[in-house]
Amino acid sequence: MASAVVLLSGGLDSATVLALARAQGFACHCLSFDYGQRHQIELAAAERVARAAGATSHRVAHVDLRAFGGSALTADLAVPKDRSDQAMGEDIPVTYVPARNTIFLSFALGLAEVTESRAIFFGANAVDYSGYPDCRPAFVEAFEQLANLATRMGVTAAGPAERVRIHAPLLHLSKGQIVREGTRLGVDFALTWSCYDPVPAPGRAGAHGPWAACGRCDSCALRRRGFAEAGVTDPTGYAG
Amino acid sequence: MASAVVLLSGGLDSATVLALARAQGFACHCLSFDYGQRHQIELAAAERVARAAGATSHRVAHVDLRAFGGSALTADLAVPKDRSDQAMGEDIPVTYVPARNTIFLSFALGLAEVTESRAIFFGANAVDYSGYPDCRPAFVEAFEQLANLATRMGVTAAGPAERVRIHAPLLHLSKGQIVREGTRLGVDFALTWSCYDPVPAPGRAGAHGPWAACGRCDSCALRRRGFAEAGVTDPTGYAG
Numbered sequence: 001m002a003s004a005v006v007l008l009s010g011g012l013d014s015a016t017v018l019a020l021a022r023a024q025g026f027a028c029h030c031l032s033f034d035y036g037q038r039h040q041i042e043l044a045a046a047e048r049v050a051r052a053a054g055a056t057s058h059r060v061a062h063v064d065l066r067a068f069g070g071s072a073l074t075a076d077l078a079v080p081k082d083r084s085d086q087a088m089g090e091d092i093p094v095t096y097v098p099a100r101n102t103i104f105l106s107f108a109l110g111l112a113e114v115t116e117s118r119a120i121f122f123g124a125n126a127v128d129y130s131g132y133p134d135c136r137p138a139f140v141e142a143f144e145q146l147a148n149l150a151t152r153m154g155v156t157a158a159g160p161a162e163r164v165r166i167h168a169p170l171l172h173l174s175k176g177q178i179v180r181e182g183t184r185l186g187v188d189f190a191l192t193w194s195c196y197d198p199v200p201a202p203g204r205a206g207a208h209g210p211w212a213a214c215g216r217c218d219s220c221a222l223r224r225r226g227f228a229e230a231g232v233t234d235p236t237g238y239a240g
Numbered sequence: 241m242a243s244a245v246v247l248l249s250g251g252l253d254s255a256t257v258l259a260l261a262r263a264q265g266f267a268c269h270c271l272s273f274d275y276g277q278r279h280q281i282e283l284a285a286a287e288r289v290a291r292a293a294g295a296t297s298h299r300v301a302h303v304d305l306r307a308f309g310g311s312a313l314t315a316d317l318a319v320p321k322d323r324s325d326q327a328m329g330e331d332i333p334v335t336y337v338p339a340r341n342t343i344f345l346s347f348a349l350g351l352a353e354v355t356e357s358r359a360i361f362f363g364a365n366a367v368d369y370s371g372y373p374d375c376r377p378a379f380v381e382a383f384e385q386l387a388n389l390a391t392r393m394g395v396t397a398a399g400p401a402e403r404v405r406i407h408a409p410l411l412h413l414s415k416g417q418i419v420r421e422g423t424r425l426g427v428d429f430a431l432t433w434s435c436y437d438p439v440p441a442p443g444r445a446g447a448h449g450p451w452a453a454c455g456r457c458d459s460c461a462l463r464r465r466g467f468a469e470a471g472v473t474d475p476t477g478y479a480g
Contacts (some may be wrong), residue, residue, distance in 0.1 A: 020416045034283040068354045099350035102390045106346040110339035135394045142389045150342045155373045192316045 003027040003056065004119035005112045007104055010045030012223055013123035013170055014183035015192045018026035020169050021121045023185055029214050030113045031108055034101075035065040041211055048207060052188055057115075061107050064094045068098050082216050101134035102234040105143050105166070113151045115148050118193065120147070121167045140168045168224075175222050176229025190235035194223040199239035212239040243267040243296065244359035244407075245352045247344055252463055253363035253410055255432045256422035258293045260409050261361045263425055269355045269431030270298040271348055275305040275340075281451055285433035288447060292428055297355075308338055323454050341374035345383050345406070352404065353391045360387070361407045367414050380408045415462050416469025423472050430475035434463040434479050439479040453478040 004026035021028050030171045032046040043060060050058035067089065108120045125136045133139065147164040148154035157163045170178055182189060190206070195213035203208050213220050217237030227234035244266035250252045259270050272286040283300060290298035297333035298326045341364065348360045373379065387404040388394035397403050410418055422429060430446070435453035444450050453460050455478030 002463055059243040064302045064304070065350065068350045098353035098392075099390055102349055102386065103343070106339055106343040109342055110305065110308045113338035133392060134390045136389070139386070139389045142386040146342065146379070146386050149376070149379045149382045150339060150374045152338075152373060163295070 001027045002119065003029060003117040004100045004121055005115065005117045006030045006048045006107045006121070007108055007122040008032050008050060008055075008058070010042040010047075010049055010192060011123075011193045011194045011219075012175075012182065012226070013108060013178055014046075014160055015049045015126060015187050015189070016178050016185065017121050017123045017167075017169060018055065018070075019182060019185035019187045021119070021167070022053050022055075022118060026121075028053070028121075029117060031104075031111055032058070032060045033104060033107070034060050034062045041195075041198055041208055042193050045191060045208065046100075048191045059111070063107070064097075065100065065101060065103070067121070074151060082221075083178050085180075098132070101132075101139070102143070105147075109151060109164070112147075113153060116153065116164060118153065118164050119134070119167055120164065121169070123170050124168045124171060125170045125175075126134065137168075137171060140166050140171065147187055174229065175226030179185045179230035179232050185228065194219045194236075196220075199217060201237065201239060204237060206237060212237045214238070215240045235240045241265060241267045242359065243355055243357040244361055245355065245360040246270045246295070246359045247348055247360070248272050248286045248290060248295075248298070249363070250282040250287075250289055250432060251363075251434045251459075252415075252422065252429060252466065253365060253418055254286075255289045255293075255427050255429070256418050256425065257407075258295065258408060259422060259425035259427045260292050261359070261391070261407070263301065266355075266361075267296045267360060268293070268361075269351060269357060270295045271344075271351055272298070272300045273344060273347070274300050275301045281435075281438055282433050285448065288431045299351070303347070304341060305338075305340065305343070308475045311390060322380055322461075330373050338464060339374070343374075343378070345387075349387050349391060349404070352387075353393060356393065358393065358402065358404050358475045359407055360404065361409070363410050364408045365410045365418075366412060377411055380406050380411065387434055414469065415466030418476045419466045419470035419472050423470065434455075434459045434476075436460075439480060442476065444477060446477060448477075452477045454478070455480045 004021050006018045006021050006028045008018055008030040030050040032043055041192050047058060113118055144166040154164050196217040196219050197214045198211045200215050201212035202210050213236050244261050246258045246261050246268045248258055248270040270290045272283055287298060308312040348446050352360055366376050383405040394404050436459050437454045438451045439454050441452035453476050
């Protein structure tokens with residue numbers, strides 16, 4: 001069985017990507033990152049999602065993005081709430097982590113080399129994340145180019161079939177289409193976590209323990225809209 | 241003053257790169273990595289080298305390459321000793337860390353974005369490290385391409401002068417030429433550290449405290465040859 005490395009955040013998108021890779025017959029080595037994000041809940045969600053999908057392995061790499069500051073996801077800035085569509089579409093959001101996808105794909109590449117995986121899957125999306133430079137098709141293509149020059153298996157590839165490929169199957173899908181695709185593949189979205197700013201919810205049971213999604217950050221807003229667009233019931237427990 | 245990010249291992253090569261960047265007038269933000277390498281001595285050396293060169297800042301990012309295994313620099317494999325030139329030139333050495341330069345440059349890119357640096361300097365060398373895929377000119381070019389697609393400053397660059405540039409000034413130099421270049425620029429090579437496999441040397445004084453370089457690993461062998469080729473006295477305390 002061919003193997004793949006799958007970047008798995010524990011969110012809705014990467015859970016769908018993992019399901020797609022599994023449906024294509026790949027043995028999947030999942031990789032998550034502990035980069036000092038506020039929401040360690042994500043990592044627990046990633047572990048559950050990996051297990052539910054029958055992943056071959058799941059690793060968490062600790063990386064030190066806090067040294068750079070510059071983002072609401074890693075520094076002590078306020079997560080924006082209740083933003084209009086226009087505000088969400090404008091500029092590069094404060095939740096942007098400098099070079100994050102480049103760093104994450106680089107680690108994926110290292111793991112790909114060690115596990116002899118010629119496929120790397122990740123959930124970049126150019127529709128809802130148009131403000132992030134590293135979620136664009138040209139970025140994905142440039143990384144694939146790099147991957148084949150940076151690695152033993154890339155430089156020794158005998159032909160196109162042996163080249164490293166970066167799969168970004170969600171690149172051109174709307175959030176609603178992603179929810180429909182995940183639903184078709186049997187993803188249990190109740191296991192996934194999207195919120196940037198979890199709210200304590202004492203006594204709440206379920207996959208995420210006593211935590212509720214805020215319901216108001218950009219990530220919650222996109223998630224809610226995705227389920228609404230898809231006409232699929234959202235299993236998320238929102239606080240507001 | 242234009243600023244630059246300089247990848248600084250604490251070795252002879254990166255100390256020379258930093259001196260070159262300083263000589264070109266850049267304010268230098270140095271970045272070293274703690275990736276579970278055996279030789280933490282390197283990090284202390286990097287700190288001293290940065291200070292001696294008048295760097296603007298020096299950061300150490302902790303990264304987790306051990307999760308991947310697969311290298312004598314991070315796993316528990318023996319460091320090869322006393323290898324012939326032929327053996328050192330053959331294949332990809334066991335000291336190769338999967339995707340290491342890709343990962344290090346990705347962090348440099350994050351720091352470049354935060355410090356608004358359009359220059360990234362690193363000491364890749366295609367002569368003595370011909371076995372490493374990520375020390376080749378095509379790799380450097382591919383990363384520069386990626387850097388300009390992956391970052392805010394890259395995608396908003398108004399013209400060539402604002403593009404991110406990856407400087408690899410040692411790419412085509414022999415170790416002897418690097419030693420000569422460093423000497424010309426006033427690098428104090430006694431502060432630098434190259435050895436993959438330090439030997440305790442109780443009572444020894446000097447920049448590296450009670451440690452001696454083994455004198456026999458590939459990195460020591462290249463260093464010794466570099467000084468010999470350059471006709472420069474090697475200030476290193478070797479054990480053997």
